[in-house]
Amino acid sequence: MEHMKFISASQVKNVLTFESLIPQMEKALAKFSDKKVVQPVRSVIPVKESGGFFGLMPSLCSEDNVLATKLVSFYPNNKDVPTHNAVIAMFNASNGVPEVIVDGEVITAMRTAAVSAVATKFLCNKNPKVLALLGSGVQARSHYQALSTLYTFEEIRVWGRTKANVDSLASELNGTACHTAEDAVKGADVIVTVTSSTVPILKKEWVKPGAHINAVGACRPDWQEIDPELMRSVSLFVDSRDAALTESGDVILSKADIEAEVGEVILGKNGGRKTATEVTLFKSLGLAIEDALSAKLVCDLLSSSNSS
Ligand SMILES: NC(=O)C1=CN([C@@H]2O[C@H](COP(=O)(O)OP(=O)(O)OC[C@H]3O[C@@H](n4cnc5c(N)ncnc54)[C@H](O)[C@@H]3O)[C@@H](O)[C@H]2O)C=CC1
Numbered sequence: 483m484e485h486m487k488f489i490s491a492s493q494v495k496n497v498l499t500f501e502s503l504i505p506q507m508e509k510a511l512a513k514f515s516d517k518k519v520v521q522p523v524r525s526v527i528p529v530k531e532s533g534g535f536f537g538l539m540p541s542l543c544s545e546d547n548v549l550a551t552k553l554v555s556f557y558p559n560n561k562d563v564p565t566h567n568a569v570i571a572m573f574n575a576s577n578g579v580p581e582v583i584v585d586g587e588v589i590t591a592m593r594t595a596a597v598s599a600v601a602t603k604f605l606c607n608k609n610p611k612v613l614a615l616l617g618s619g620v621q622a623r624s625h626y627q628a629l630s631t632l633y634t635f636e637e638i639r640v641w642g643r644t645k646a647n648v649d650s651l652a653s654e655l656n657g658t659a660c661h662t663a664e665d666a667v668k669g670a671d672v673i674v675t676v677t678s679s680t681v682p683i684l685k686k687e688w689v690k691p692g693a694h695i696n697a698v699g700a701c702r703p704d705w706q707e708i709d710p711e712l713m714r715s716v717s718l719f720v721d722s723r724d725a726a727l728t729e730s731g732d733v734i735l736s737k738a739d740i741e742a743e744v745g746e747v748i749l750g751k752n753g754g755r756k757t758a759t760e761v762t763l764f765k766s767l768g769l770a771i772e773d774a775l776s777a778k779l780v781c782d783l784l785s786s787s788n789s790s
């Protein structure tokens with residue numbers, strides 16, 4: 483390990499774009515559901531003293547020569563440092579030698595939103611006009627950017643727990659700061675839940691027929707962001723069935739039936755949305771292969787920018 487490389491967050495930020503990442507995440511979801519990826523459900527250790535969690539996310543995709551693991555911490559109570567921190571360690575899949583460590587903070591922010599963009603592309607009705615963001619942190623910003631790569635929204639609405647953050651995000655996005663979650667989601671075509679809430683914040687009666695929801699928070703088996711009645715009424719898509727049934731309080735506690743993995747929709751094994759009026763919901767937990775293929779993309783982009 484004489485020559486281990488490190489790629490910093492600012493290097494990642496300089497080369498990674500949603501235009502390049504979204505197709506890569508479509509590939510990651512499809513390969514995962516096509517069983518081309520070896521990946522256990524992540525192991526998570528609660529760090530009780532600080533209310534934080536530490537997760538280990540390994541994956542192998544031999545056809546891409548990718549062997550990697552993300553180490554991620556999420557400390558929802560952090561104030562002066564980011565709530566989510568990560569590194570992605572890349573190994574040579576042929577000989578097992580570690581080659582590069584990539585900062586995972588920007589990748590986690592961007593790949594999660596890119597994955598939601600893919601789910602939205604496959605599940606949403608055509609021409610969504612109103613986007614509602616519930617949450618005003620890192621993922622809210624990132625989801626706006628990723629979804630705006632695919633769609634031109636006429637209206638952006640933001641709601642969150644902290645008024646100052648909601649006001650500043652809404653003004654940054656030229657959107658509307660909403661006083662209640664209900665105000666934000668009424669009539670919205672695409673709804674994104676990106677909070678650290680552990681109790682439901684989105685109710686069934688607020689959601690318009692035909693809406694699409696990306697449910698991104700609540701990654702613990704006893705945490706929820708979505709009203710269980712809404713969970714049971716939607717067409718439910720997930721990134722991984724195994725992960726959803728192990729980690730998602732929204733899925734486990736509501737006992738909602740899973741329609742398919744989004745990767746199965748991409749592969750054409752499931753038809754996705756069946757009617758214009760049903761509500762589709764993508765429950766995202768985050769897959770290790772998303773991180774591995776994002777880190778590989780960063781390495782490839784950096785080496786092509788260095789050689790030109
Ligand atoms: N599915 C996935 O792949 C990933 C999911 N996440 C999850 O997405 C969520 C958002 O992550 P970030 O934006 O990075 O975190 P962040 O810390 O930047 O933002 C969290 C947001 O949640 C709000 N919030 C906290 N408690 C709340 C409550 N009780 N009610 C309403 N709002 C509340 C905060 O005010 C803030 O706006 C978290 O739950 C996080 O764990 C994060 C990364 C990947």
Ligand SMILES: O=C(O)C1=NCCCC1
Nearest residue numbers: 554556590701767768769
């Ligand atoms: O996939 C990830 O990375 C995360 N998922 C859930 C919350 C922590 C980070």
